[in-house]
Amino acid sequence: MFNNTDKHYNQFSAVLKNKFGVKVYKITLDAGFSCPNRDGTVSNGGCIFCDDGGSFSKAHSNLLSVDEQVKIGAKTLSERFGAEKFMSYFQAFSNTYKPVNELEKIYNSALNHPDVVGISIGTRPDCIDDDKIKLISSFKDDYYTWLEYGLQSVHDKTLKKINRGHDFECFLKAYEKTKEAGINVCVHVIFGLWENHDEIMQTAQTLAKLGVDGVKIHMLCALENTKLAEMYSAGEIDFMSEDEYVQTVCDFLEYLPPDTTIHRLAGNGHRKILIAPRWIGKKFEVLNKIDNEFIKRNSYQGIKFVYKDT
Ligand code: SF4
Numbered sequence: 001m002f003n004n005t006d007k008h009y010n011q012f013s014a015v016l017k018n019k020f021g022v023k024v025y026k027i028t029l030d031a032g033f034s035c036p037n038r039d040g041t042v043s044n045g046g047c048i049f050c051d052d053g054g055s056f057s058k059a060h061s062n063l064l065s066v067d068e069q070v071k072i073g074a075k076t077l078s079e080r081f082g083a084e085k086f087m088s089y090f091q092a093f094s095n096t097y098k099p100v101n102e103l104e105k106i107y108n109s110a111l112n113h114p115d116v117v118g119i120s121i122g123t124r125p126d127c128i129d130d131d132k133i134k135l136i137s138s139f140k141d142d143y144y145t146w147l148e149y150g151l152q153s154v155h156d157k158t159l160k161k162i163n164r165g166h167d168f169e170c171f172l173k174a175y176e177k178t179k180e181a182g183i184n185v186c187v188h189v190i191f192g193l194w195e196n197h198d199e200i201m202q203t204a205q206t207l208a209k210l211g212v213d214g215v216k217i218h219m220l221c222a223l224e225n226t227k228l229a230e231m232y233s234a235g236e237i238d239f240m241s242e243d244e245y246v247q248t249v250c251d252f253l254e255y256l257p258p259d260t261t262i263h264r265l266a267g268n269g270h271r272k273i274l275i276a277p278r279w280i281g282k283k284f285e286v287l288n289k290i291d292n293e294f295i296k297r298n299s300y301q302g303i304k305f306v307y308k309d310t
Pocket of ligand 1: 015034035036037038045046047049050092093094124150
């Protein structure tokens, strides 16, 4: 249905394959960034779900230089999967949280490999400014360039509850500046944040109206040594069931425009430190259930998207 695949949504990996002619593999990098929401600059303690790896991922060892990480990542992926092209991906913590001259060196190191065709930088919307946007924008003529903003929800009451340290307005300002600079924007959202179904759909409709380029969906999960894990043991939160998550993902995607790229719907590889819900460890099972639910509904991404206000 989308990109000559049998997927009922616009999967980012298929978009990459169409664009570059081969499967493009992400090399996840750790340049030793921190986060202003963890070091006390914005608030104390960070987001309630954040673990020591910084927002859902343990990246490669930060003892290695970024150049080395790219070289090793490309070699490993080539040997294991025959990979030919790569995107450098800064995932853990806030990857714009350094002075712009340092960022320039770090990002250039990540692009200094003949088979790297793109760069994706994950950060917070309060961790960006005009100079940083200008720097990132300078890559876009030669590389497929993305900024990924953690937003999680458009509802300020939710952002407060998860100790996000910024509000929706902050995201909007960063988003508008980034789009004006011609950089692709992927927005991260989390399901299960004490929100009802209508509230989650309001996030989908708001992102649809903004026309964001990409979306990454996570299921809230309690990892060891997090505030959320404490709340879970105190009985302060119930997680969505797998079935509820699958239904909610399909409902959410139905509201997004068909050309919004879907960067992730399941799986975050944290089985060793995952406390709950345990079902999120079975990534392919969840993805299969999403595919089957779309088939059952005879539906697809964008079916409920309204192109113009009447
Ligand atoms: S913004 Fe990301 S790295 Fe920072 S506290 Fe929240 S989840 Fe952790």
